[in-house]
Amino acid sequence: MSMAPYEQVMDDLARGQQFATQLQGLLRDSPKAGHIMDQILHTFSRAIHTAKAAAAAAASASASGSEVTDGASSGGKRKPAARGGPRKACRTRTQDSSVVTKNMRSLEDGQTWRKYGQKEIQNSKHSKAYFRCTHKYDQQCMARRQAQRCDDDPDTFRVTYIGAHTCRDPAAVAAHAPGTAAGCHLISFAPAAAHGTTTSTTTTNSNKVGEDAATGSGLLLPGLKLEGGDLEEVLSSRTPGSSALYGGAAAAAAWPDQGDVTSTLQYGGAGAFGVLFDGYPYLEDILSYDLDH
């Protein structure tokens, strides 16, 4: 767990970028400041991109033609997987492909998700649920999502979206798809770091050790559909160069106990994030970034 120089640099860059983003949120009133922030963010993005490119080049140089590759498949897995029976090797741990982390009050979004697992997580009071797109086999949609209730704010979920939806689900589109063109406007300060990939920013979630017996009992009530994306935020992703953006609507399904939060879909304040997400006027800012270490 010591970080390699490269990781260290990337981490610092990502962090700086995040701080800048936060600052941008605070300075939204001043157009001038906003513009400067835009430049700063752009610079960060470029630096990150450059660093990645350099690292990739170095890698392929030393390692005679390796891969690294796009988010599609490869990983580093390779194992006979010779276990008594029919078990397809487990997919490698999520590596590249866009990763977006949001904190939201409810899990919602036209997309249809199918839960495929749940796990107790070490320093967290609540377990994490794993979802994949219902159309994984239907349409080869590899989008996945992980949801976990925040330790200190049980009403909030930390949702991580992995990969973009490639499916064309009617129900999903119904949501509030940003009318504007396709999705290349997710983030504006991202240089073309590779076909419309999201910017990289790393969300470091430090799990504060909570106490409280908590008891994750009764997780996930089936069939409960919540609505209204409340606070979505933070995004991060690491993708060398592939995987599309997050098409926008992404989650669906419901979850845990208290199933009442029925909210009314509301397009709240258009905020500072207008700068970052052209198509998401309803995105409220508030970057929750745990500064822990």
Added chain:
DNA sequence: CAGATTTGACCATG
């Protein structure tokens, strides 16, 4: 009865 969820086991990774 089909599709979704639950749950324990399996497996990759650090």
Added chain:
DNA sequence: CATGGTCAAATCTG
């Protein structure tokens, strides 16, 4: 070896 992510059989629900 501990931890987290995924698989898949069993079970549930409409």
